[in-house]
Amino acid sequence: MSTSIDFSDHESTVTVEREPTAVELAQRELIAKLEIRLLDLKSLKADLQEMLDHWKAEVSKQEDYVALGRYAVNNLQSEVDNLKARIWNLNDLAISGGTITNIVTSEEPDVQNAPIGVISCQL
Numbered sequence: 001m002s003t004s005i006d007f008s009d010h011e012s013t014v015t016v017e018r019e020p021t022a023v024e025l026a027q028r029e030l031i032a033k034l035e036i037r038l039l040d041l042k043s044l045k046a047d048l049q050e051m052l053d054h055w056k057a058e059v060s061k062q063e064d065y066v067a068l069g070r071y072a073v074n075n076l077q078s079e080v081d082n083l084k085a086r087i088w089n090l091n092d093l094a095i096s097g098g099t100i101t102n103i104v105t106s107e108e109p110d111v112q113n114a115p116i117g118v119i120s121c122q123l
Helices: 022-095
Strands: 001-008 011-017
Touching: none
Parallel strands: none
Antiparallel strands: 001 011
């Protein structure tokens, strides 16, 4: 314990210092550890935020891929519909007197296994 007295002005100040107790030392040590842990958690939070931002960007890319896939499917469906219409028109032409060879006439043509050939028409 130390004591100091200040006589520099008309009011005297007495300061008494004492050694910190074991509880106070333990509290200071705990506070220091908690501050270090807080810094670690802030660093971890920043890392997790960076990961979250990365995965949000990846999800956005996947959404773009899904949209492109849907667009491609719609285009293919339109192409299938156009081919069906051409087949029906060629069938109508054949019925009206023309001759047509190598036509796939099923309701849902098997595009993967359909014969590749020349479609010719004579009037």
